[in-house]
Amino acid sequence: MENTNKLIELDWDNDEAKIANELAMHTEMRAGEIQTLTVDDLGELNLSEEDAVRILQRFGIA
Numbered sequence: 001m002e003n004t005n006k007l008i009e010l011d012w013d014n015d016e017a018k019i020a021n022e023l024a025m026h027t028e029m030r031a032g033e034i035q036t037l038t039v040d041d042l043g044e045l046n047l048s049e050e051d052a053v054r055i056l057q058r059f060g061i062a
């Protein structure tokens with residue numbers, strides 16, 4: 001998990017790619033599955049509250 005945190009802390013040129021990668025790391029979802037998600041779907045994912053809040057903040061919602 002340490003390498004994962006280091007990867008996410010890097011400066012990314014594309015915020016959407018960063019969010020998608022972080023979501024994949026926490027949920028083991030594939031790229032195609034992530035591409036079809038909507039914000040409403042986030043409540044159905046098995047994320048910790050901390051992870052869900054961080055992802056929602058990156059979407060500018062929380």
